[in-house]
Amino acid sequence: MKDYGEGASVETVPIVRSGDVVTARQVVRTLAQRSGLSLVHQTKLVTAASELGRNMLIYGGGGVVRAATVVDGGRPGVFVEFKDEGPGIEDVELALTDGWTSGNGMGLGLSGAKRLVDEFDIESGADGRGTTVRIVKWGR
Numbered sequence: 001m002k003d004y005g006e007g008a009s010v011e012t013v014p015i016v017r018s019g020d021v022v023t024a025r026q027v028v029r030t031l032a033q034r035s036g037l038s039l040v041h042q043t044k045l046v047t048a049a050s051e052l053g054r055n056m057l058i059y060g061g062g063g064v065v066r067a068a069t070v071v072d073g074g075r076p077g078v079f080v081e082f083k084d085e086g087p088g089i090e091d092v093e094l095a096l097t098d099g100w101t102s103g104n105g106m107g108l109g110l111s112g113a114k115r116l117v118d119e120f121d122i123e124s125g126a127d128g129r130g131t132t133v134r135i136v137k138w139g140r
Contacts (some may be wrong), residue, residue, distance in 0.1 A: 013065045015084075021053040024065040028080055035069040035076040037139045045078055045137040048113040052082045052133055055109050060084025060131055070136070077118070077138040083130065090126035 011031065013024040028049040032042040049065075056063045063084030070079045089095045096111050110133075114120040117135040124131035 010066050010068045013067075014062070015053055015057050015065060016062045018054075018057065020062075021050065021057060024053045024067070025050045027065075028067050028078065031067055031069050031078045032137070035078055035139060037076070037078065037137060041137055041139060044116040045080075045135075048116040048135055048137075049080055051109050051113045052080075052135070056082045056084045056086075056131070056133075059089075060086030063130070072138075075138050075140055077136050079134070079136050081135075082133045084132075085130040087128055088126045088131055089122075089124040092122055092124055096122075 011027045013020060013027055015021060015024060025046055029042060029046045032045050037045065049067075053065060056065075061084060063082060063086070066081040066083070068079050070077050096114060110122070113133075113135070116137075118138045119134075119136035121134045122131065123133075
C-alpha cells in the first residue's frame with residue numbers, strides 16, 4: 001500500500017496507555033469529519049482505528065499512530081498507520097482469520113478492522129521488529 005502519510009500534514013499520537021487510544025480515536029474522527037466522510041464511513045473508520053490501537057497497546061506494548069487526510073484522484077479519505085516495536089505476529093494470515101485470537105477476545109480484531117476499511121496493509125513477523133498496520137477509508 002502507498003504510504004499516503006508521506007508529504008501530508010500528519011497527526012501523531014503516541015500510544016502508551018488506554019487513554020491514548022481514546023485520543024487517537026478522536027483524532028481519526030476529526031480527520032474523517034474534516035475530509036467529508038459520511039457518518040457511516042466515519043463510524044467504520046473510528047471503529048477500526050479503536051480496535052487496531054487497542055491491539056497495538058495490548059499485544060505490541062504501545063506504539064505510534066500517524067493519521068492524515070488524503071486525496072487520491074479527487075477522492076477524499078483518511079490514512080492511519082499503527083506502528084509498534086512489539087514481538088510481531090508469527091502468522092499474519094492466521095491472525096487475519098475470523099475467530100482466531102491470541103488472547104481472550106472474540107477474534108474479530110484484525111479481520112474485523114480489515115472489513116471496515118477500503119485499504120488494509122500489515123507488515124509483521126515473529127522476529128521482534130514489531131508490527132505496522134496501514135489503513136485508508138475513502139469517501140464518495
